[in-house]
Amino acid sequence: MGYILEVNNLEKHYGDFVAVNKMNMSIDQGEIFALLGHNGAGKSTLIKMILGLVNPTSGEILIDGLQYGPKSKEIKNLIGYLPERMNFYDNLSAWETLTFYAKLKGVSANRCKEALEQVGLAEVKDRRVGAFSKGMQQRLGLAQAIIHRPKLLVLDEPTTGLDPVGILELKEMIRTWNREGTTIFFSSHNLADVQELAENMAIMNKGSVVAEGSLAKLKHDYKLKTRIEVKVSRDQIAKISRQQQGANYMGQFEFQDNTMSCYCESQEKMAILQSLLHEGVEIEDFSVEEPGLDLVYQQVMKQYTLL
Numbered sequence: 001m002g003y004i005l006e007v008n009n010l011e012k013h014y015g016d017f018v019a020v021n022k023m024n025m026s027i028d029q030g031e032i033f034a035l036l037g038h039n040g041a042g043k044s045t046l047i048k049m050i051l052g053l054v055n056p057t058s059g060e061i062l063i064d065g066l067q068y069g070p071k072s073k074e075i076k077n078l079i080g081y082l083p084e085r086m087n088f089y090d091n092l093s094a095w096e097t098l099t100f101y102a103k104l105k106g107v108s109a110n111r112c113k114e115a116l117e118q119v120g121l122a123e124v125k126d127r128r129v130g131a132f133s134k135g136m137q138q139r140l141g142l143a144q145a146i147i148h149r150p151k152l153l154v155l156d157e158p159t160t161g162l163d164p165v166g167i168l169e170l171k172e173m174i175r176t177w178n179r180e181g182t183t184i185f186f187s188s189h190n191l192a193d194v195q196e197l198a199e200n201m202a203i204m205n206k207g208s209v210v211a212e213g214s215l216a217k218l219k220h221d222y223k224l225k226t227r228i229e230v231k232v233s234r235d236q237i238a239k240i241s242r243q244q245q246g247a248n249y250m251g252q253f254e255f256q257d258n259t260m261s262c263y264c265e266s267q268e269k270m271a272i273l274q275s276l277l278h279e280g281v282e283i284e285d286f287s288v289e290e291p292g293l294d295l296v297y298q299q300v301m302k303q304y305t306l307l
């Protein structure tokens with residue numbers, strides 16, 4: 001399928017300050033991709049360059065194989081963008097606002113109806129935008145971003161400021177557009193949202209990508225293991241820890257009170273449980289703790305702030 005976005009050796013300097021530094025990144029057609037990084041890491045600068053709003057100092061950006069310059073208009077039709085904050089005219093209705101964007105993007109007014117339906121604003125289309133809640137304004141922002149059916153939807157911190165229901169609904173919309181073929185590229189500080197939505201991600205630090213890939217790949221790269229905890233009766237634990245240390249997998253466990261625990265590869269956990277049952281261990285309870293993106297992010301940042 002190829003890449004919808006390719007960034008090669010991209011740099012942005014503001015005077016002596018290097019905001020984006022020899023950056024490389026690629027996004028496959030049709031995926032949901034997240035961009036993570038501390039404040040000031042360079043995420044917004046990168047997004048502005050992808051949108052053609054800021055010129056790179058050097059390097060290359062390819063959108064669906066096209067480069068800014070003579071192809072700028074074509075590229076802008078391929079991208080839909082939701083900024084972190086959108087400012088609308090308070091006195092216009094949602095309908096008037098969206099038809100304004102439709103004209104700008106050369107789209108027929110019929111698409112406004114569909115877009116408002118998709119973001120759940122059809123029933124309030126004649127209300128003044130000034131009276132809209134933050135969540136409703138965000139929906140209107142999404143409607144203008146998708147009105148021209150972009151191939152690549154860029155969302156800058158889309159869940160910021162939304163209530164929990166608003167966040168759930170936004171995630172559902174993102175998944176629906178993605179199922180319909182739109183590639184999604186979003187930046188976020190919310191690791192739980194990224195873990196839930198993104199198939200692949202890039203973590204930025206000081207203007208460069210310092211880690212990239214799926215959560216499974218990053219967990220593997222940073223050697224993060226799955227923790228298994230098994231509770232057995234007090235009578236049994238003494239017997240197991242005394243007699244079965246040499247048995248399959250048993251040597252990996254640590255024993256405390258009536259709990260035994262070990263770290264393993266995620267794909268080993270069922271084999272370990274089966275082996276315990278095979279050894280005759282009577283399990284009273286067990287839990288499995290998979291390392292999440294929060295742990296990956298901590299490890300990545302620890303590595304790069306120590307340098």
Ligand code: ATP
Pocket residue numbers: 014017019037038039040041042043044045046
């Ligand atoms: P946040 O998560 O806070 O939005 P970010 O990762 O988006 O941060 P950027 O806004 O891209 O970070 O900023 C990267 C660095 O570049 C920051 O140190 C910022 O001060 C600097 N910077 C951004 N725009 C300019 C500019 N126009 N002139 C000078 N420096 C700038």
